Amino acid sequence: MRFIKHWKAVLLSLTIVATVFLIWDAIFTHNGVWGFNPDYHLPFLLFGMPIEEWMFFFCIPYASIFIHYSLEYFKPNLLIPQSITRAITITIIVILIPILIYNFGKAYTTVNYLFLIVLLVVSFFYGIEHLRRFYIAFLIILIPFFIVNGILTGTGLEEPIVWYNNEENLGIRLLTIPVEDIGYAFTMLFGNVFLIEKFKKKE
Secondary structure: OOHHHHHHHHHHHHHHHHHHHHHHHHHHHHOOOEEEOHHHOOOOEEOOEEHHHHHHHHHHHHHHHHHHHHHHHHOOOOOOOHHHHHHHHHHHHHHHHHHHHHOOOOHHHHHHHHHHHHHHHHHHHHOHHHHHHHHHHHHHHHHHHHHHHHHHOOOOOOOOOEEEOHHHOOOOEEOOEEOHHHHHHHHHHHHHHHHHHHHHHHO
């Protein structure tokens, strides 16, 4: 598989996506859209965020996209037909647009779904081939996602590690996980895959 041979593309992609998400994260933390329980992290903060949060945007995407590329290596023919991939993408966009319009102004919902819709529209025209596999990989990624994110948001704990202001989201939880987190994860992870593929072509 030798995933390491594309380290430049992966590192560059991780850095670009992490920068965008860290800026978003810092603004939301500052404005109380979400926050972090100090009982669960080190006392070192940078722009109001724990060091662990900074590491999150490199470690979690790397581990997740490795799942995607492992699937590509071991199951190269496991792809959704292009027509179905386009239909799935259009359906998600059509569902998200009215949710975004109706809830416009709720910070997490608005920014999250705006980013996701833009990514899906761009990918519909320029990255549909990568979505054919990523939709499958994302279903696999959701397994550890629900376990880890469930714990972070309070499943099995007296208090959550990461808390959310429900005034800034839809208020819909999957166990303890805000439903927006799924879109957040998709944007962060496929954003990396999309950029990696572009950078690999330049290599």
